[in-house]
Amino acid sequence: MGDQPSAEALLRAMAATLADQVVPNVSGGPRHSARVVANLCTILARELASPGPGEVDEQLRALLTDRVGAGVSGHNLPALLDDRLREHDEEFAVRALPILRMDVERRLAISKPSYLHDPGAAGSERA
Structure with a gap:
């Protein structure tokens, strides 16, 4: 199914949504949590795109x-x-x-x- 986004693309979209839409609109602990989750999504996307060990x-x-x-x-x-x-x-x-x-x-x-x-x-x- 070539028309479905890959797990990597989905994780990158989640990271962008959190960073661009959620983080600017929250503060304190929730803001930090959103940044952490966005960063984790980006790391997971890179891991999926990279060759394994x-x-x-x-x-x-x-x-x-x-x-x-x-x-x-x-x-x-x-x-x-x-x-x-x-x-x-x-x-x-x-x-x-x-x-x-x-x-x-x-x-x-x-x-x-x-x-x-x-x-x-x-x-x-x-x-």
Whole structure:
């Protein structure tokens, strides 16, 4: 059904409605709540539009398989990665860095895309 809006489009419309019509017409706690919900709708829309973690998981799985064999699953990837990085194996760390960077960039594109385009953005919000 190509004529129906996607979940991403619906979430973006909800965010715009809240930001443009609700937030300006309420104050106090309800205003804050409307902003939060609008922001959450925008984040969810970006998440739906983004590629999933599949490519990162595949690359990490391939990187870790040399040591642990075929028993690498998505659930134990973080723990196995932590264990390998604690070994201070510089060659492994050099191979893992671009994969981890890709994962961080994917996550930032969803949660805070401005951090990818403005190198000072991350530091400017720190307390």
